[in-house]
Amino acid sequence: MLDFDRVDQALAWANHTLARASDSEALDAALLLAHVLDTDRARLIAHPEQPLSTAQAAEYRRLIMQRAAGTPVAYLTGQRAFYDRDFWVTPDVLIPRPETEHLIEAALAWARGRSDLRVVDVGTGSGAIAVTLAAHLPTAAVWAVDTSAAALTVARRNAARYGLQKRVTLVPGDLLDPLIQAGQDVDLIAANLPYIPSAELDTLPVAQHEPRQALDGGPDGLDPIRRLLRQTPGVLAPAGLLLLEIGAGQGTQVAALAAGALPGAQIMILHDYAGHERVVRVERDGEPD
Numbered sequence: 001m002l003d004f005d006r007v008d009q010a011l012a013w014a015n016h017t018l019a020r021a022s023d024s025e026a027l028d029a030a031l032l033l034a035h036v037l038d039t040d041r042a043r044l045i046a047h048p049e050q051p052l053s054t055a056q057a058a059e060y061r062r063l064i065m066q067r068a069a070g071t072p073v074a075y076l077t078g079q080r081a082f083y084d085r086d087f088w089v090t091p092d093v094l095i096p097r098p099e100t101e102h103l104i105e106a107a108l109a110w111a112r113g114r115s116d117l118r119v120v121d122v123g124t125g126s127g128a129i130a131v132t133l134a135a136h137l138p139t140a141a142v143w144a145v146d147t148s149a150a151a152l153t154v155a156r157r158n159a160a161r162y163g164l165q166k167r168v169t170l171v172p173g174d175l176l177d178p179l180i181q182a183g184q185d186v187d188l189i190a191a192n193l194p195y196i197p198s199a200e201l202d203t204l205p206v207a208q209h210e211p212r213q214a215l216d217g218g219p220d221g222l223d224p225i226r227r228l229l230r231q232t233p234g235v236l237a238p239a240g241l242l243l244l245e246i247g248a249g250q251g252t253q254v255a256a257l258a259a260g261a262l263p264g265a266q267i268m269i270l271h272d273y274a275g276h277e278r279v280v281r282v283e284r285d286g287e288p289d
């Protein structure tokens with residue numbers, strides 16, 4: 001027996017059901033109902049009297065119960081908005097976060113007025129960074145690397161979704177290894193690698209749903225970034241830019257590691273809207289070593 005058969009009743013039931021499971025229950029309820037009805041949130045508000053079929057009501061109930069059990073909305077709808085477009089997501093990839101949009105903004109600000117850039121997104125996951133940069137830099141060649149074959153399958157779908165498959169080259173591999181092996185250097189390295197310390201990750205709800213290999217940065221959270229910085233001098237062109245997403249409080253340590261790896265580089269720590277350290281920006285010296 002379902003407790004609702006129209007939009008306003010469905011939303012009221014879902015809000016109530018999610019109240020203890022989510023701190024964004026109204027948004028979650030609306031996103032999931034819009035998904036089930038194949039519409040948008042504005043239409044739900046404009047037409048609260050719209051009826052649900054029995055099948056739609058049953059599907060909505062199923063999704064809300066999964067959300068109440070902790071499954072992220074994006075894995076239920078299969079999509080997440082990032083920067084200026086939607087990306088397919090599955091439980092094989094990290095759900096793109098708004099914080100990562102700061103990395104995109106820093107990349108596009110630096111790229112303005114430059115053409116034919118060679119760009120790599122290291123740890124591409126859904127492809128959110130690679131696809132967004134390729135879309136905004138129409139003359140760029142973009143490589144997207146990940147150790148996860150399943151993630152690369154999702155990234156491939158996202159590149160194709162925006163007609164960018166010819167300019168986004170998806171490569172399986174460890175960090176910059178594929179580029180080093182190909183003798184390919186680049187002008188811009190963008191990386192949102194795992195940066196959560198292993199022990200801390202065990203205590204976080206995010207670890208229950210999103211892939212551990214997207215989150216676990218080793219004992220102090222910096223293993224992948226440390227290794228990437230060791231590889232960077234061999235791949236980043238003179239005057240090139242490296243952008244590293246980091247966790248709050250990691251800025252000083254990562255900036256020091258970057259200074260050691262790229263002497264003479266200009267290094268800045270950028271903050272997100274919450275005031276947390278979020279991106280380390282490293283502009284390489286123009287002179288080759």
Ligand SMILES: C[S@@+](CC[C@H](N)C(=O)[O-])C[C@H]1O[C@@H](n2cnc3c(N)ncnc32)[C@H](O)[C@@H]1O
Pocket residue numbers: 093094095096097100122123124125126127128129145146147148151173174175192193194213214215224
């Ligand atoms: C934090 S997620 C970021 C995903 C996506 N770039 C984003 O910003 O939403 C990190 C990604 O790095 C990948 N990864 C982890 N270690 C890696 C490594 N050593 N080399 C390449 N990719 C790696 C994971 O599989 C995961 O897809």
